[in-house]
Amino acid sequence: MNDAMRRLWPVASVAVLALLYVWVGLAAHGLDHILGIVGGLVVIGALVVAHRSRWASMVLLAVGALPLAVTTWWSIVTPLLAALAMLLGWFAIRNLSRPRDDSKKSTLESPA
Amino acid sequence: MAADLETSVAEPVPAAGLTRRGVLQIVGFGSGVVAVAAATGLTWRAVDGGVFSTGTGSAYDAWDQAGAAGHPVNLVRAAILAANAHNTQPWLFSVTPDRIEVHADMSRTIGAMDPLLREQQISLGCALENLVVAGPPNGVAATVSLLPDPSASTHVATVSLTPVAASGSALFDAIAFRHTDRGAYDTTRPVTVQQRAALSAMVDVPDTQLVWFTTDAQKRTFSDLTIRATEAIIADPQQSADDYQWYRSNWHDVQQHRDGITIDPSGQSALIRAVSKLVPTTQKQSNDGWLSGTRDSQLPTADAFGALAVRDPHSPLQRLRAGRIWQRMHLAATTSGLAMQPLCQIPERIDRESSAGLSPDFTNAMAAMLPADTHAVMTFRIGHPTAAALLSPRRPIADVLRP
Numbered sequence: 001m002n003d004a005m006r007r008l009w010p011v012a013s014v015a016v017l018a019l020l021y022v023w024v025g026l027a028a029h030g031l032d033h034i035l036g037i038v039g040g041l042v043v044i045g046a047l048v049v050a051h052r053s054r055w056a057s058m059v060l061l062a063v064g065a066l067p068l069a070v071t072t073w074w075s076i077v078t079p080l081l082a083a084l085a086m087l088l089g090w091f092a093i094r095n096l097s098r099p100r101d102d103s104k105k106s107t108l109e110s111p112a
Numbered sequence: 113m114a115a116d117l118e119t120s121v122a123e124p125v126p127a128a129g130l131t132r133r134g135v136l137q138i139v140g141f142g143s144g145v146v147a148v149a150a151a152t153g154l155t156w157r158a159v160d161g162g163v164f165s166t167g168t169g170s171a172y173d174a175w176d177q178a179g180a181a182g183h184p185v186n187l188v189r190a191a192i193l194a195a196n197a198h199n200t201q202p203w204l205f206s207v208t209p210d211r212i213e214v215h216a217d218m219s220r221t222i223g224a225m226d227p228l229l230r231e232q233q234i235s236l237g238c239a240l241e242n243l244v245v246a247g248p249p250n251g252v253a254a255t256v257s258l259l260p261d262p263s264a265s266t267h268v269a270t271v272s273l274t275p276v277a278a279s280g281s282a283l284f285d286a287i288a289f290r291h292t293d294r295g296a297y298d299t300t301r302p303v304t305v306q307q308r309a310a311l312s313a314m315v316d317v318p319d320t321q322l323v324w325f326t327t328d329a330q331k332r333t334f335s336d337l338t339i340r341a342t343e344a345i346i347a348d349p350q351q352s353a354d355d356y357q358w359y360r361s362n363w364h365d366v367q368q369h370r371d372g373i374t375i376d377p378s379g380q381s382a383l384i385r386a387v388s389k390l391v392p393t394t395q396k397q398s399n400d401g402w403l404s405g406t407r408d409s410q411l412p413t414a415d416a417f418g419a420l421a422v423r424d425p426h427s428p429l430q431r432l433r434a435g436r437i438w439q440r441m442h443l444a445a446t447t448s449g450l451a452m453q454p455l456c457q458i459p460e461r462i463d464r465e466s467s468a469g470l471s472p473d474f475t476n477a478m479a480a481m482l483p484a485d486t487h488a489v490m491t492f493r494i495g496h497p498t499a500a501a502l503l504s505p506r507r508p509i510a511d512v513l514r515p
Contacts, residue, residue, distance in 0.1 A: 020155045028164035074382035077158040
């Protein structure tokens with residue numbers, strides 16, 4: 001498993017979960033319709049801002065994932081999606097917000 | 113787990129194989145992929161199964177189309193929202209500018225659950241009442257002639273339409289909001305004597321009476337008998353199978369058939385309804401849910417029980433009239449914020465005893481609860497709702513109009 005893959009698979013997973021949220025929102029109606037679509041977009045937004053502020057990103061992740069999970073807790077599905085998004089999102093945001101050490105990496109990849 | 117997921121400077125990998133850290137990274141990656149794949153599958157199942165789409169889709173469009181618009185077809189739009197047994201919607205209508213004929217659709221029966229067609233004729237009476245109630249708001253007075261053609265038993269009524277000035281009514285306004293409430297009722301809010309009397313006053317024919325069961329002893333007797341009747345139906349293979357024929361457990365079946373008994377208006381919790389949509393239910397699970405819902409929720413939380421009793425339970429005329437009265441009562445109850453639900457397991461077993469030549473256990477037990485020479489054609493419970501009752505599907509009007 002190379003460095004790029006290690007770094008990006010949690011990000012890709014959270015993006016998939018965010019799209020699932022949007023899908024649920026499209027199928028739902030009323031408040032859940034809004035919470036699903038907006039929540040999914042906010043989760044993606046959390047990934048976008050991760051390199052600027054880890055904490056802002058974590059807050060966005062929670063704000064995006066939790067409301068729909070609360071209002072539709074009975075569905076089983078959305079609490080599961082929210083739990084996965086929070087867990088994988090934590091790793092994704094850590095990875096995205098950590099500066100890459102290119103000099104060390106290049107040393108490892110190109111031994112003299 | 114954090115260590116194997118976070119990005120870090122890669123360790124040198126020995127040529128002989130993976131390091132412990134490398135193994136953990138692969139396990140973490142694999143677990144994550146499996147979890148996201150499982151979540152995707154579950155989400156697809158939930159969306160496809162209608163978990164998030166309660167009361168939506170074309171199967172429910174009819175509930176939004178009952179408004180007055182001054183055309184006879186709009187009376188039929190109201191009629192198809194009537195209460196009916198097993199949501200079979202056993203009706204067909206012929207519409208002309210000055211009259212509407214109501215016919216029984218004999219392809220939509222419940223077999224051994226309704227062997228004498230009692231429930232079908234009550235259902236048709238319910239539709240007829242909605243049709244009449246919808247007349248004045250649509251600018252016509254509806255005059256009913258029951259069973260106008262003795263040679264055509266499926267022609268249950270002809271409704272003559274006479275132009276009048278359009279006028280609204282509370283009962284008409286309640287048509288789209290009347291739903292059978294199978295949930296638990298509020299045990300802290302009794303139905304008043306006046307409210308019951310107002311419903312009793314809606315019985316307007318001499319051969320029918322409304323019998324209330326309000327004392328603890330009466331309610332206990334009715335409850336015990338209903339539980340026994342439910343168990344007897346479940347234990348009767350033919351009756352149980354014919355009952356299950358009308359269950360629509362799949363969201364696509366609901367949208368395609370737009371009839372039958374569905375999970376949403378079952379009175380079950382949102383969690384149970386979601387699980388039922390995610391995981392297919394068997395006939396046994398369905399029966400178990402029916403029995404437990406009846407025994408543990410519907411009977412214990414009812415404020416009172418009632419029975420519409422007639423002189424001749426086999427008379428189509430008296431059944432149709434009883435159906436009209438039930439629909440009128442339910443509309444009036446809706447305007448008063450009351451919840452009602454037919455609980456017809458006892459009459460269903462009585463009909464089964466009669467048609468199959470069984471010992472008249474339920475026939476005799478029910479007779480002991482009623483005035484002499486009367487027979488229950490419909491039994492029900494009443495109370496205050498604890499939650500909004502959900503919609504049942506309805507076929508579109510095009511499916512019920514005869515050319």
